[in-house]
Amino acid sequence: MRPHHLITHPRALHPVAWWLWAIGLAAAASRTMNPVPLVLIMAVSWFVVSARKGNTPWASSYALFFKLALFVIFIHVLFQSLFSGSSQGLNVLFTLPELPLPKESGLRIGGPVTLEAVLTSLYVGIQLAAIFCCIGAANALGSARQLLRYVPAALYEIGVACIIALTFAPQLATDARRVRDAARLRGGRKGRLRRFGRLAMPMLEGALERSVDLAAAMDSRGYGRTTVTDPRTRRFTVALVTLGALGVCLGMYGFLNGTADSWLGLPMLVLGAVLGTLGLVVGGRRTGRTRYRPDPWAVPEFLVAGCGIAAAVLSFWQMSADPSTMVLAWPTQTPPVPPYAVLGILIAALPAFLAPPVPLPPRRRTAVVAAPVGAAA
Known part of the structure; x- marks a missing residue:
């Protein structure tokens, strides 16, 4: 292409x-x-x-x-x-x-x-x-x-937690809109406080149901299962990622703070990034993952x-x-x-x-009903 x-x-x-x-x-x-x-x-x-x-x-x-x-x-x-x-x-x-x-x-x-x-x-x-x-x-x-x-395999569990946290607000807004529209169709009292009391329980029920469905889907897809169980590999990965994160934090502090020593700037940032990347590569071997249509x-x-x-x-x-x-x-x-x-x-x-234009949603085809023969007569 x-x-x-x-x-x-x-x-x-x-x-x-x-x-x-x-x-x-x-x-x-x-x-x-x-x-x-x-x-x-x-x-x-x-x-x-x-x-x-x-x-x-x-x-x-x-x-x-x-x-x-x-x-x-x-x-x-x-x-x-x-x-x-x-x-x-x-x-x-x-x-x-x-x-x-x-x-x-x-x-x-x-x-x-x-x-x-x-x-x-x-x-x-x-x-x-x-x-x-x-x-x-x-x-x-x-x-x-x-x-x-696209989260590295070594950070897959943390990535799942972050993604669920990021999608909570849009999903909560979608549930609130859906429950509010259903309540308007049924009619009822107009007060905002009373309406919130009636809508809070369906929203909470929808959030719990979505959490149960997510847990079942994750379990059916083999979430949390590892291919390598060597404890030495796990400790080595944790040490590399921890040292890399510490180096990145010190490097960013030295880079943003103009009064810090020179070794706290770019050298520490590069060293931390290298150690963190090496830890992610080594830790990624513990989890087998496949991608469909990347x-x-x-x-x-x-x-x-x-x-x-x-x-x-x-x-x-x-x-x-x-x-x-x-x-x-x-x-x-x-x-x-x-x-x-x-x-x-x-x-x-x-x-x-x-950026490429957004794909338009598929149009709904309307069925054309043919008139019976002789009806026009």
Whole structure:
């Protein structure tokens, strides 16, 4: 199959490509407190989801994550206004009744609420909201269940737990919509609290039934059965993976912290990645797995993943070149526009055009009833 045909032919994109794209955007959001690129990241995630989401149960999960992101912003600003840190700055907006607490506790409930404190908490909340939107976009575009097919065999059990956790919110939203529609058809009382009391039990019953079906399906497919039971191999695998994870954590700390020693940066990150990969390869021999009709990885997958990585790389470059455009020196200053970071985020919007079109659902054929001979007469 030719590469250009893979771009125009309707098919589902590889889920790993969508998750790499979303992780790149989330990494870009984690490097800035400037609301300009953060809001742009949220807009780009919404734009790509609107252009390339399919007709699947998990495609509507982005709206749930977006509402959760707005709730996170509200809660963060509310708690920052009520508790410690609200008294920073000089521009007092209003004063809340203050609850006296010991000075040794370091907490403050109530008191003056300043503009600087509200803006600081707002920017932190927007950063968390942008990361939530990136996760929601990955959930809506790439099937979390299909990711289970590409989890390394050594991390298969952990991968199953993560996939079930990621698919809980879309499935819960689907069950709530199904139960609500059934309740509307039957009629009944209108109160929201009473309606929630009637709908909670069917939703819980559906979740339990789905869990039992999942456990039966996993058991019938041989989940948890291993081909190698040598305890020395298991201990060696655990040691390699643990040392690799520790090396990656130290390397990321040294890479993100500019004041750390040089050996804590890229060398430790590379060493940890090598040890972790070796542990995954050795541990993968314990579990025999087969794949039926693997998803293709072609030019569109490289382009989509590259767009997300470009957003992260350009944001990191902007942070190293001019940190003042990514982290505001004072909350009340006008947020500047970081050119490299904005360029990377705009590149991350290209998957809306580079990804293959979503396959349309099959059309239902309507039966044509022929009129009996002589009826027209």
